[in-house]
Amino acid sequence: MAKIPGSAGLVLVEGVRYLDEPVAVFEGMLTGWENQQQSRLLASTTIVPRVALVRRFTEFAGSYPWAWTAADIEDFTVSLTSETGGRLAPATIRGYHLVLRMFCDYLTDPRYEWLRQCRDRFGQIPSQVCHEWNTVAHLADYEGRPGRRPFSxxxxxxxxxxxxxxxxxxxxxxxxxxxxxxxxxxxxxxxxxxxxxxxxxxxxxxxxxxxxxxxxxxxxxxxxxxxxxxxxxxxxxxxxxxxxxxxxxxxxxxxxxxxxxxxxxxxxxxxxxxxxxxxxxxxxxxxxxxxxxxxxxxxxxxxxxTLHCLRHSYVTHLIEFGYPERFVQEQVGHHYASTTAIYASVSNDFTKQTLRTALHRVYARAPKPTTTEANR
Missing domain, CATH: 1.10.443.10 (Intergrase catalytic core)
Known part of the structure; x- marks a missing residue:
């Protein structure tokens, strides 16, 4: 039976004991994961940082993937929020969690045979250590710094x-x-x-x-x-x-x-x-x-x-000029209209003008009552 890209059998020699078996198996896992991602036509700019993060987490945990625990993820997250230079953005930490979750999904998928390899070689098997209770949830559409806004x-x-x-x-x-x-x-x-x-x-x-x-x-x-x-x-x-x-x-x-x-x-x-x-x-x-x-x-x-705030300003000002949301979305290259909405932050002057226009539209149509009608 042909093995799929990323299979352990394509990077490890069956039945051979390596001099430094943990290192050999770990490197085989990373190579297999790279192959699996390449078969999905992912760019190297996506794959290389993911592999680097797995290496970083492995060094932090002090153990190989077949010995990782959920507590390792929690300790890693705490270290990310207390690094010198300030707390990392929630979106960045969530991205790290997502990468580690994908790597664990790859290892625990029986089709790639890493479960059997780890059981036979180390008496342990990898497990999914990223769960809903120890990873960052995506609860808000926008997680940027509140101070960042469009230019007036x-x-x-x-x-x-x-x-x-x-x-x-x-x-x-x-x-x-x-x-x-x-x-x-x-x-x-x-x-x-x-x-x-x-x-x-x-x-x-x-x-x-x-x-x-x-x-x-x-x-x-x-x-x-x-x-x-x-x-x-x-x-x-x-x-x-x-x-x-x-x-x-x-x-x-x-x-x-x-x-x-x-x-x-x-x-x-x-x-x-x-x-x-x-x-x-x-x-x-x-x-x-x-x-x-x-x-x-x-x-x-x-x-x-920031320089990126000028992009927010562009979206906001186009909307204030009266351009349709779909046109603005196409101009800035957003895949979803909800993303464009996040960028928009109309000014107080615009909201006041909009209200004045609405008041005129609703109330200017009805003729004012005469003095006689008002006294009835």
């Missing part, structure tokens, strides 16, 4: 004013860095104008600039083709086209200035990336985050406002 309109303007002033200050001082400052300003504005994630923004290339046939005056800046959208676990990046919306048409002159005037000065004609450094390398996410943090501090904005 005034805060967006404050940030953009700081970006523009920074470019002008460096340019007039005669110091180097004016092109970099212009690039940073346009990157941050583009993140907001199209609701992009950090990786989506950094991975943009010149060929991703697309026209919108309905707005010819925008030229090739009518839309962005995002080829490196956030992937669902183990799958390829999701693609989408993000349209330039009229309320954010101010981004078009800025893009033209960067692409047609500033970028050529760097002699980057042969480089495919939209955002390049003075050394003709692609701007990476870590650099952008550090630069954003510095500019945010210069603008006097709260440290809770």
């Amino acid at each position: 309109y005034d805060e967006v303007q404050q940030l953009f004013d700081c970006l523009d002033n920074r470019v002008e200050r460096i340019a007039t001082s005669g110091r180097k860095g004016a092109l970099a400052a212009l690039r940073d300003a346009q990157m941050i504005k583009t993140a907001y104008a199209y609701g992009l994630r950090r990786n989506e923004l950094c991975r943009l290339e010149l060929v991703d600039l697309r026209p919108n046939p309905h707005v010819s005056e925008w030229g090739t800046y009518g839309s962005l083709h995002v080829r490196y959208g956030k992937a669902t676990r183990g799958s390829a990046p999701r693609r989408r086209t993000v349209l330039t919306v009229p309320e954010f048409d101010w981004v078009v002159p800025g893009m033209r200035q960067w692409v047609e005037q500033a970028r050529p000065i760097l002699n980057a004609a042969d480089h495919p990336a939209l955002w390049v450094t003075e050394r003709l390398t692609r701007v990476d996410g870590g650099f952008l985050e550090r630069r954003f943090s510095r500019i945010r501090a210069e603008a006097g904005l709260s440290a809770d406002l």
